[in-house]
Amino acid sequence: MAKDQRTIIVGGGIVGVCAAYELARRGRDVLLLEQNAIGSGASFGNAGIIAIGHPPLPRPGLAIKVLRWMIDGSSPLYIPPRFDPEMIRWFWIFHRSCTAERFQLCMKVLADLGRLSQDCFERILADESIDCEYHRDGWMEVFRTEAGFETGRHEAGIVRNNGFEATELSRAELLDREPAFQDDVVGAVLYNDSAFTDPMRLLSEIASAAQRHGASMREQCSVDEIVVRGNTCVGVRTVGGEFIGGGTLVLAAGIWSTKLAKLIGIDVPMQAGKGYHRNVRRPKVCLGVASVFAEEHVAATPMADMLRLAGTVEFSGINNKMVQRRLDMMSQSARTYLRGMEQQEVISEWCGLRPCTADGLPVIGWAPNVGGVYIATGHARMGLSLAPGTGEIIAKQLCGEEAPMDISSMCVARFSRRKRKTRDQLVAM
Numbered sequence: 001m002a003k004d005q006r007t008i009i010v011g012g013g014i015v016g017v018c019a020a021y022e023l024a025r026r027g028r029d030v031l032l033l034e035q036n037a038i039g040s041g042a043s044f045g046n047a048g049i050i051a052i053g054h055p056p057l058p059r060p061g062l063a064i065k066v067l068r069w070m071i072d073g074s075s076p077l078y079i080p081p082r083f084d085p086e087m088i089r090w091f092w093i094f095h096r097s098c099t100a101e102r103f104q105l106c107m108k109v110l111a112d113l114g115r116l117s118q119d120c121f122e123r124i125l126a127d128e129s130i131d132c133e134y135h136r137d138g139w140m141e142v143f144r145t146e147a148g149f150e151t152g153r154h155e156a157g158i159v160r161n162n163g164f165e166a167t168e169l170s171r172a173e174l175l176d177r178e179p180a181f182q183d184d185v186v187g188a189v190l191y192n193d194s195a196f197t198d199p200m201r202l203l204s205e206i207a208s209a210a211q212r213h214g215a216s217m218r219e220q221c222s223v224d225e226i227v228v229r230g231n232t233c234v235g236v237r238t239v240g241g242e243f244i245g246g247g248t249l250v251l252a253a254g255i256w257s258t259k260l261a262k263l264i265g266i267d268v269p270m271q272a273g274k275g276y277h278r279n280v281r282r283p284k285v286c287l288g289v290a291s292v293f294a295e296e297h298v299a300a301t302p303m304a305d306m307l308r309l310a311g312t313v314e315f316s317g318i319n320n321k322m323v324q325r326r327l328d329m330m331s332q333s334a335r336t337y338l339r340g341m342e343q344q345e346v347i348s349e350w351c352g353l354r355p356c357t358a359d360g361l362p363v364i365g366w367a368p369n370v371g372g373v374y375i376a377t378g379h380a381r382m383g384l385s386l387a388p389g390t391g392e393i394i395a396k397q398l399c400g401e402e403a404p405m406d407i408s409s410m411c412v413a414r415f416s417r418r419k420r421k422t423r424d425q426l427v428a429m
């Protein structure tokens with residue numbers, strides 16, 4: 001790409017904003033288009049945990065468990081039964097990805113992307129003097145049952161094998177450190193290398209920094225069409241019919257990327273993993289470090305004057321319908337694990353759509369068959385954690401440099417339905 005050619009980024013979530021920042025600081029002409037307000041998608045209200053080296057969703061043996069969860073509305077992962085060929089296809093890829101071999105591959109790739117992201121976080125925070133309640137204290141997974149703790153120890157071992165620190169805390173050590181927990185917890189694992197933050201403050205600060213470096217951003221600007229001439233993308237058309245020209249297009253539109261990619265014949269199968277948050281007034285004795293209630297899969301993150309409860313994964317399509325019972329489940333979990341949560345003054349509630357691929361890895365790379373289109377999405381439950389590294393990869397590749405890590409297994413073409421896959425590609429899926 002020539003240096004003076006404009007790059008259009010579609011999507012003002014954390015991925016698009018990090019890409020805009022990295023490109024702008026390299027002197028590129030960047031225009032980011034966002035259909036609503038910057039940061040109004042999944043990036044707005046996530047749990048704020050920067051979970052470095054964390055395992056992917058597909059794991060050996062999980063496919064069967066998911067089938068049981070499908071019919072249980074109180075499970076952490078809920079899939080209302082419905083006939084949807086795309087959902088069935090997604091689940092089939094997920095089922096095939098729940099192997100030990102695939103899990104190892106995903107762990108390696110996510111660990112590399114996590115390390116890269118961590119380095120980028122540190123650089124961006126320092127270079128731009130960003131203040132966003134960024135705490136380098138790790139995050140904790142807390143257990144109420146011995147069986148849960150045993151599973152947690154196993155998972156901590158996997159994370160350690162990939163080069164990260166994970167410290168086991170006995171019940172006494174946990175309560176000594178975090179008196180906010182109820183007496184009947186059995187222990188915790190502290191993931192020391194990780195961090196937590198206020199995700200929207202972080203995103204806004206990076207967006208401002210990108211603008212200081214010269215990036216332009218347009219809100220309320222919905223892209224309706226990707227304009228291709230010959231075999232190359234030359235720009236986009238907005239819902240209002242305006243043509244915006246550009247030399248390269250970065251598609252970072254979260255869950256909406258599937259629909260936009262389809263417009264140019266590219267297959268990026270994803271499902272929206274709806275999650276919720278409920279912000280409650282900070283209790284008198286509050287957690288000092290972001291924690292996940294392991295048996296309930298609910299996160300609790302202290303932020304300024306509140307405690308954010310976040311969690312659940314619900315595959316119910318692309319919509320913002322909130323199910324009261326699932327919000328209440330998070331409050332109930334908080335009461336079970338934490339003291340002083342009987343009266344929770346609710347400040348706000350929200351839901352967002354995680355862009356979930358079925359095979360455990362994001363989609364990062366040049367689009368096949370159409371020149372000038374780069375796709376970056378599918379970070380599922382880890383988009384905040386992995387966005388800065390993704391932005392760095394995008395910027396390097398668009399500037400004609402080598403990607404800073406092996407990104408071949410995150411390529412866009414892996415989902416292509418047209419070509420027959422080789423045996424190696426099937427293993428990699």
Ligand SMILES: Cc1cc2nc3c(=O)[nH]c(=O)nc-3n(C[C@H](O)[C@H](O)[C@H](O)COP(=O)(O)OP(=O)(O)OC[C@H]3O[C@@H](n4cnc5c(N)ncnc54)[C@H](O)[C@@H]3O)c2cc1C
Nearest residue numbers: 011013015035041042043046047049223254275383384385
């Ligand atoms: C409850 C919950 C908790 C989570 N907790 C964590 C966590 O602790 N740590 C973590 O790492 N991750 C977490 N995640 C996941 C994380 O939030 C996502 O992976 C991440 O936000 C995805 O970022 P994104 O930029 O790809 O997508 P989004 O943030 O969804 O951004 C995509 C943007 O594209 C815009 N867009 C779409 N279509 C168009 C169009 N046609 N034209 C213009 N703009 C368009 C949308 O409006 C949107 O703003 C959580 C998610 C949820 C829901």
